[in-house]
Amino acid sequence: xxxxxxxxxxxxxxxxxxxxxxxxxxxxxxxxxxxxxxxxxxxxxxxxxxxxxxxxxxxxxxxxxxxxxxxxxxxxxxxxxxxxxxxxxxxxxxxxxxxxxxxxxxxxxxxxxxxxxxxxxxxxxxxxxxxxxxxxxxxxxxxxxxxxxxxxxxxxxxxxxxxxxxxxxxxxxxxxxxxxxxxxxxxxxxxxxxxxxxxxxxxxxxxxxxxxxxxxxxxxxxxxxxxxxxxxxxxxxxxxxxxxxxxxxxxxxxxxxxxxxxxxxxxxxxxxxxxxxxxxxxxxxxxxxxxxxxxxxxxxxxxxxxxxxxxxxxxxxxxxxxxxxxxxxxxxxxxxxxxxxxxxxx
Numbered sequence: 001x002x003x004x005x006x007x008x009x010x011x012x013x014x015x016x017x018x019x020x021x022x023x024x025x026x027x028x029x030x031x032x033x034x035x036x037x038x039x040x041x042x043x044x045x046x047x048x049x050x051x052x053x054x055x056x057x058x059x060x061x062x063x064x065x066x067x068x069x070x071x072x073x074x075x076x077x078x079x080x081x082x083x084x085x086x087x088x089x090x091x092x093x094x095x096x097x098x099x100x101x102x103x104x105x106x107x108x109x110x111x112x113x114x115x116x117x118x119x120x121x122x123x124x125x126x127x128x129x130x131x132x133x134x135x136x137x138x139x140x141x142x143x144x145x146x147x148x149x150x151x152x153x154x155x156x157x158x159x160x161x162x163x164x165x166x167x168x169x170x171x172x173x174x175x176x177x178x179x180x181x182x183x184x185x186x187x188x189x190x191x192x193x194x195x196x197x198x199x200x201x202x203x204x205x206x207x208x209x210x211x212x213x214x215x216x217x218x219x220x221x222x223x224x225x226x227x228x229x230x231x232x233x234x235x236x237x238x239x240x241x242x243x244x245x246x247x248x249x250x251x252x253x254x255x256x257x258x259x260x261x262x263x264x265x266x267x268x269x270x271x272x273x274x275x276x277x278x279x280x281x282x283x284x285x286x287x288x289x290x291x292x293x294x295x296x297x298x299x300x301x302x303x304x305x306x307x308x309x310x311x312x313x314x315x316x317x318x319x320x321x322x323x324x325x326x327x328x329x330x331x332x333x334x335x336x337x338x339x340x341x342x343x344x345x346x
Contacts, residue, residue, distance in 0.1 A: 005109060007035040007102060008085030008178070011093050012075035017046040019094035019221065024055050024062075026096035026219075032103040037062045038079045043069030048093070073189050073198075076171070080178070080185060087117075088178050090171045094221050101217040105175045108211050112140050115207040117175040118167065121218035129219065134173040135212040136166050143208040152256070154204055155197075156263035162311040163267040167204065169197035173218055180206055188245055193238035194268070198245055205254065231278040236293040239268045262306050269299050270318060277334035286335070287327035294322070 009027055013020060027037055039052040039062060049066060056062040065078055080088060087109065091097055101119075108117050122129035136157045141150055153159065153166035184206060186198035204210070232238070243265060251261050272293075276286050294300040303322045311319065321330040 005034065005087070005106060006085040007032075007105065007175070008079075008083035008088045009035055009037045009091060009102075010040065010076060010079030010083065010088060011038065011091050012040050012042060012072055012079065013044060013048050013052065013093040014042045014069065014072075014075070015044050015046045015048060016094040017044075017048050017051060020048055020051050023091060023093050023096050024051075026099070027091060028055075028059060028061075029099050030097075030102045031100055032106055035061060035102060036083070036085060038065065038083060039063070040065045040067065040075045040079045042067060042071070042075040071189055071192060072195050073186055073191055076195075077185055077187065080181065083178060086178060087175050088181055089175045091218075092172055092220075094223075095172065096219045096221075098215075098217045098219075100215075104213060104215050104217055108213060109175075112209065112211050114140070114209040114211045115177050115180055116203065116210045117213065118173055118210070119213040119218065120216045121170075121173055121220050122216055123222055124219050125222045131216055132220065134168040134170060136160065136164065137212045138214060140211045141209065146204070146207055146210055150204065150210060153260070154201060155257065155260035156267075156310075158263075158310055162315050163263065167200065169194070169200040170220075171196045171199060172220070174200070176203065186245070188241075190241055191238075191245055192241075193232075193235070194242040194246075197264075198242065198249070201246070202250055205250065232275050235272045235275045236297055236299075239272055240297045242268070263310060265299075265302065266306065266308070266311070266315075266319065269294075269303065270315070273322070273330065274334050274338065277331060277338045283328055283331040283335055286331040290331065291325065291327045300325075 011023065024039070039055070041049050041052050041064065052064045056064045063082065065082060067075070067078055076090065087105070089105065104119065105117055108114065118135050120134050121132045123132045136153070136159070137150060150166065155166065157164045157166035180203060184199060184203040186195060188198070191198055246261065251257055273290050276290050279286065300322070303319055308316050308319050318330070
């Protein structure tokens, strides 16, 4: 066992004081000791700064970076900049990890020396921990296996129903080799949606080895707040920035990913449309806004032209309404779906 291997754990933090203690304690309670914990306080205005400093005084493995608020991309990159480990992992500040998280990662490194390690998670919602697979693949893949099996299905796995990721683009469910990660970090701080996708898929394209562990090692906290709080008023703009970044950084250099990327765009656009139904407005107003946004960002033309035969019937119906610009009916149906989802909160 490579007990001397240093692993860097990076925790980006912004105004999550109610959860931060649980996160830090779960990391400090690891059965593997040789790691550094880098807490990146991204300009928090609550007590996160004080919590970080408190722990740094009681454990020499902890380093704290206090910085001006710059967003998730900026915070993660700052942590990588100061990291010293051969492998890097991430934990979001409101999540937590199993006590054998790092020892499982270390065992995989010891056995396979992979460029990338992924592991499964639990989605923690309202006190319930629901198993969540982060990869549709299992076991070890060498360079040939990655090129033939992983990359053709990493953004969208056509073996399953729409929409299924081959590799979930979450950095918190993975361990990265530092030297490869540095070359594939997303450095565009204007990206505030899909930050993980902007890093993970570029990294995968450079991997020569990958292992998907069956273990559930991470607890992803999903806070189901009020519907109006869940509404993202800039969703269309944010996904458009992400699409442009992925197209320029990955797709143009790897045309074989085009069809997967089209499915990924459909997935993001569909949820942007659903998002608009969260606002407390009439279906007519929601329909008008969706129509204008779809036209403004060129998404209407994209949906009209892209093949949707990989979608299930219900999604073909959804995009059929978009193609025929039946936004009033679509808004009405989306409103029903959203009200059902959030009905237990009212």
